[in-house]
Amino acid sequence: MKNDNKKQHPPIDKTVEEKNAPAIEPLTKDSPKDNVAENNATDDPRIATLEAKLAALETELAEALKREKESEPRHQADIANMLRRTQNDIEKAHKFALDKFAIALLPTLDNLEKALETDNHSNSTLAATIEGVELTLKSFQDTIKKFGIEIIADTNVPLDPNLHQAMALVDSKEYQPNHVVTVMQKGYKLNGRLLRPAMVTVSKDSKEKT
Template identity: 55%
Template sequence: MSSKEQKTPEGQAPEEIIMDQHEEVEAVESDASAEQVDPRDEKIANLEAQLAEAETRERDSVLRIKAEMENLRRRTELDVEKAHKFALEKFVNELLPVLDSLDRALEVADKDNDAMAAMVEGIELTRKSMLDVVAKFGVQVVADIDVPMDPNVHQAIAMVESDEVAAGNVLMVMQKGYTLNGRTIRAAMVSVAKAKG
């Protein structure tokens, strides 16, 4: 008789008895493990949570530092750009009295006198060449009349009634103004027209 043919008194083959016993042992072991929590597993879970939190903090810190560095780089680029753009401001301020002197010389020169014609022409050419040179570096003259008064580039020193110029427009320029790359170096001193009555 083979072992499969042998039956125990309860009618089970020996393999079935072993399988049943094995299943019972596994059930008992799983119940025991469910009741007992290994302290090492709890510690591992705690350490994993701490590690994840530290990684998040580190990532946030790195992102913050990168953002600060990018902002610093941008600010530095702007400062360098402004330094390049307005480096000539002090130099141009020193030239303005020279330009004013040339303008005054032309105003008072006797242009009808033939003996003075060469000198007047020389002053005009000197003034023109000086304005051309400073214009290459971004300097613009503010001397237009009959334009709306702009407080950014004009300094009104008088209001005069006028029929020729619209109210609020520049009527006369007493002293020319200058800008460097759009920034006012010296505001033009002007009189502004106002309506009669």
């Protein structure tokens, strides 16, 4: 026969157990364990070295960017100047490519002009020849003008050392002092550049007349 008089224990109050249980604090980022790890990481000399290198590299990069920004306008100006000089050189090469050829033609022009000066224009038998030479000279002069060659042959203009070569001083009442009286040999320019100065006689200065 079962003993129904067994002592029955009252039910355990879980609330009381939870109250009496020791409190367990959750780990947070500020917990002592983490603080210790963090302090150990900060104290590592290798990390300090790497951080110093990083800071130096950032400073160097900032300085390089600053220099590049400051030098950019100067580089652009240098490139623009280089392009301008190259364009000028190309233009000059086109303009003055005929320099040597034009200079080689000048003696032919001189000979045609001398032939007309020495020929006897009153001789009827030479009329056709003289006319042919005149037409040839005119055609020659028209052709060289098309290629930018200019003739220097004006008289009664101030003596210009850049255009004229004075061969003699002459007395003249018609011209002011230091003016071109006669042109002994014509001068020529190619696109504004002197090919050959004109050989001229020049009126004397008033001081030289007295």
